[in-house]
Amino acid sequence: MHALFQKSRYDAILIWGHGMKYFHNILEDIRGNENFKIVKIEKYKPKNIKKFVKAMYSFDYAPYWHLKAKTKYLLQTEKEVCFIFIQNKDPQEDYLDEGSFRHKESLTLKKFKEYLRDKYNPYENGKRTHHHVVHATDSEEQTQKMLYFLGYTQGVAIFQKIHSVVSLPYYLNDYNLFHFLQIDVQNLYAKIVDGESWDNSFTKIVPLQETPHYLGLCKDMDLYEEYIEKFLGGALQEDYSVQRYETLVENFNYLQEPYANSFILVERVDDKYIILDGLHRASCYIMQGKKEIKVCHIFKRTL
Amino acid sequence: MSHIQKNFIDLQEIFYHLEEEKKVYAIIKLPYNFPAYDVGSDLDIFCYDIYEISSLIVAQLQKKIDSSLTIKVTDNKQQLYIDILDKHTIHFRFDLYGALPSYKNVNIKEAFFSSVLENARIVQRGEVYVHVPSLIDEAILRYIEYHEWYVQRPDKIKHIHYLEQKIEENALDTDLLFDKLHYYIALPSVAQREEKSHNIVIKYALYFKEMVQKVLLHVRKNGLEETLHKIKGRVFK
Numbered sequence: 001m002h003a004l005f006q007k008s009r010y011d012a013i014l015i016w017g018h019g020m021k022y023f024h025n026i027l028e029d030i031r032g033n034e035n036f037k038i039v040k041i042e043k044y045k046p047k048n049i050k051k052f053v054k055a056m057y058s059f060d061y062a063p064y065w066h067l068k069a070k071t072k073y074l075l076q077t078e079k080e081v082c083f084i085f086i087q088n089k090d091p092q093e094d095y096l097d098e099g100s101f102r103h104k105e106s107l108t109l110k111k112f113k114e115y116l117r118d119k120y121n122p123y124e125n126g127k128r129t130h131h132h133v134v135h136a137t138d139s140e141e142q143t144q145k146m147l148y149f150l151g152y153t154q155g156v157a158i159f160q161k162i163h164s165v166v167s168l169p170y171y172l173n174d175y176n177l178f179h180f181l182q183i184d185v186q187n188l189y190a191k192i193v194d195g196e197s198w199d200n201s202f203t204k205i206v207p208l209q210e211t212p213h214y215l216g217l218c219k220d221m222d223l224y225e226e227y228i229e230k231f232l233g234g235a236l237q238e239d240y241s242v243q244r245y246e247t248l249v250e251n252f253n254y255l256q257e258p259y260a261n262s263f264i265l266v267e268r269v270d271d272k273y274i275i276l277d278g279l280h281r282a283s284c285y286i287m288q289g290k291k292e293i294k295v296c297h298i299f300k301r302t303l
Numbered sequence: 304m305s306h307i308q309k310n311f312i313d314l315q316e317i318f319y320h321l322e323e324e325k326k327v328y329a330i331i332k333l334p335y336n337f338p339a340y341d342v343g344s345d346l347d348i349f350c351y352d353i354y355e356i357s358s359l360i361v362a363q364l365q366k367k368i369d370s371s372l373t374i375k376v377t378d379n380k381q382q383l384y385i386d387i388l389d390k391h392t393i394h395f396r397f398d399l400y401g402a403l404p405s406y407k408n409v410n411i412k413e414a415f416f417s418s419v420l421e422n423a424r425i426v427q428r429g430e431v432y433v434h435v436p437s438l439i440d441e442a443i444l445r446y447i448e449y450h451e452w453y454v455q456r457p458d459k460i461k462h463i464h465y466l467e468q469k470i471e472e473n474a475l476d477t478d479l480l481f482d483k484l485h486y487y488i489a490l491p492s493v494a495q496r497e498e499k500s501h502n503i504v505i506k507y508a509l510y511f512k513e514m515v516q517k518v519l520l521h522v523r524k525n526g527l528e529e530t531l532h533k534i535k536g537r538v539f540k
Contacts, residue, residue, distance in 0.1 A: 165357040165376045165383070180365060180374040260362035294368050301377075 008089045010039070011157045014056065017049075017078030019133025024229070026134065029116060030086060031241070035108050039159050039170070040085040042150060043198055043233035049079055055149060056135065059142040073131045082233050083146060087159070104136045106129040112136075130151050131136075166263050167298050169238075169277050179297040180221055180263065185286050188243075188293065190279050191271045193227075198234025205274060214283040217249065224284045252284040255294060263296035273297065310385060314338040315431045317363045322432055324359060327351050329423040329434045338429045342525055345396035349419055349436075353383045353401040360385055360397055381411050406451045415487040418457075419444070439480050441468055447488065 015026060030036050046052035055075045057067045091106035114137040120133040137143045144155040152158055162168045165178055188208040195201030208214055217223025221242060228240045255262065262287075264278030273295060276280055285293055315338040320326060328350040334340060339343060350356045364374055364387060371396075375386045384406065385397040403416045423434040436444060445462035452459045469475045521530045 039413075165354060165361055165378065165385075176378040176380075178376040178378070180361065180368055180376075182368050182370055182373075255365060259360075260365065261358050263365075294365060303515045 001066060007091075008087055009093075009106070010084050010143045010159055011088045011106065011140070012143045012146050013084045013086065013109075013137075014135040014146070015082045015084065016074055016133055016135065017080055018122070018131065019120055020078060020080055020082065022133065023082060023233075026116060026120070027084070027239075027241070029109065029119070030084065030112075030124050031239070031244075032200075033112060033266050035088060035090045036112070037087040038084060038239035039083065039087050040237050041233045041239065042048070042085075042237055043080065043082045045080050045149070045199060047079075050075055052081075056146070059145040060138070065173045071129065072195065083150065085147075085159070087144065091150055103138055107192060139279065166261055166265070166298075168265070168298075171263065172298070175298040175300055177299050177301050179299075180294065182292050182294050182295060183273055185291055185293050187271060187273050188266070188275060188286075188295075190275045190282075193231045193235040195231075197232050201231060201235050203235065205269075205272070208275070208279070208282055208286060211279060211283065213245075213279050214286065217283055217287045218244070221246075240280075247265045247286075248280055249284050252280060252281065252288075263294065266295045266297050304392045305307040306440065310339050312340070312367070314340060315429050317360055318431045318433050320359055320363060322354065326356055326359065327420055327423075327434075328356055329420055330435050331419075331436060332441070333426070333428070333433065333435050335540060337433070338431060340395060342394055342460070345398050347400065349400050351401070351417075351420065353381075353399040357383050357385055357397075357399055390484055396418075406447060408451050409447050409508070412487045413442075415440075438475055439483055441458065442469060442475055443484050443487070446484065 013025060013026070019026070025036065027041070030038055030062060034227045053071050057071060060067060074204070088106055088109055090108055093104055094106050094107055095102055096105050097103060113134060116134050117132050118128060122129050122131050137146065147158070162170065162173050164175070168175065184259060185208070189205050190208050190211050190213075191203045191205055192211050193201050194204055212224045212227035216222075216227075224245065225242050228242075232240060248288050253259075262278075262281075264282050265276045266273040267276055268274070276298070281295065318338070321327040328348050330337075331349060334344065334346070337346075340346070341360060348356065359372060361376065364385070365388075368374065371390055373388045374446070375384075375388055377384045377386075381400065381402040383399045383401075385395050385399070386480045400416075403411055403413060419436045419440045422437040422440055424437055425432050426435055427433075435441065442465075445465055449459045449462040518530060518534070521533065525533075
């Protein structure tokens with residue numbers, strides 16, 4: 001197909017329970033593939049693995065009875081999986097198989113899925129087994145259904161770019177008032193996650209200087225690494241990694257071209273400006289010794 | 304006291320960037336003193352993508368933000384304001400339209416909006432080139448604005464004076480102007496909205512209210528003495 005007619009699409013890579021030990025490695029592999037951009041990471045604990053497997057394969061082009069034998073091994077796997085939603089920038093869609101099994105698939109993702117399976121599937125007698133550590137969507141419709149399954153009633157529409165005067169992440173929609181102002185960095189606060197584990201956590205508001213993001217930069221990056229390792233896929237669903245953070249720090253120049261509009265977004269509670277988006281950038285900025293910062297205070301007004 | 308000096312905002316630089324990025328827009332009723340401006344004034348801009356244009360404007364303006372100067376953006380979906388605030392006072396406003404404003408007294412076809420943008424001409428002001436509507440579109444827009452607001456804002460007569468001047472100068476092809484005007488606009492049909500109540504108390508209350516309004520109007524037009532004389536004549540005839 002001519003490049004002009006190709007468009008990116010959203011896909012999902014599901015890591016099954018027995019693949020979760022490779023969770024961070026798989027994320028690194030995805031980050032290393034220029035065709036993919038991670039947009040959401042969500043861990044999930046199925047109550048009933050049999051029902052969950054059936055639900056996931058009910059989105060498949062092949063009937064479940066056909067896949068039943070193939071997926072039997074999954075019933076013995078750990079009850080913790082992870083959905084990694086990606087933007088597939090170059091899907092190279094094609095129609096594969098014949099007859100009632102004919103279906104649309106992204107050749108880019110198919111190739112990558114096989115790469116992951118070659119790397120992480122269990123091996124027996126030097127041969128790769130069919131106990132696949134990952135499942136990947138064939139079409140965007142399947143991604144849509146996975147999002148519905150997780151309770152996102154808008155489906156892939158949640159990832160679509162929000163048209164606004166500033167760059168807004170997908171989870172900050174419906175804002176219509178934007179106040180750009182300069183504030184003292186001492187008034188910056190952030191919501192951070194605390195608790196036992198990714199599935200037993202709560203959020204709390206702390207001064208920016210007490211966040212793992214800031215402490216990671218000025219004291220020890222291990223503090224930040226431990227934080228994301230603990231909560232990634234739980235309350236933290238963006239693509240955070242130490243490597244990405246260090247790259248940001250190296251090249252960081254707040255509100256300079258081509259990011260002259262990439263404001264740190266805040267909401268105001270009493271005298272506190274709480275960061276809604278841009279905690280990493282704010283930490284970098286304050287590390288540079290700045291005392292004041294330009295932010296965008298966003299709020300909703302009923303029209 | 305304002306700490307922001309007159310012409311603190313460099314409109315020339317902003318529009319230079321819009322020109323450089325090849326953005327489609329048209330400044331409506333370009334002020335005579337542009338790229339200078341009066342404190343408290345605004346600039347109406349039609350454009351296809353209010354978000355793209357507003358992002359570029361804010362990217363330039365944000366350099367000026369300090370402890371006193373802030374920028375407030377109000378997004379009404381098809382219309383977006385960018386207010387440059389000196390403390391709490393509006394120093395300057397960009398008023399961006401992604402579609403025609405909704406008029407009460409004139410029906411305009413939506414397509415007129417894109418016609419304005421497609422037929423925009425480029426003029427040089429200071430050291431910058433800016434897009435403005437064609438003379439005919441500018442005339443139609445001014446006529447519409449006069450028609451929409453002349454009851455509440457008598458100063459809108461300035462738009463009719465503008466049209467008269469352009470016609471006198473032979474700068475406007477009036478045949479073309481009327482052709483386009485009649486093609487794109489229609490005056491809404493005037494339908495009397497009449498609701499009659501069967502309740503005698505409401506009926507008399509409405510009658511009384513109407514009478515009071517008539518008397519007030521008469522006083523405003525002819526003075527108190529004349530009005531009292533007229534009432535006397537009606538009562539004792």
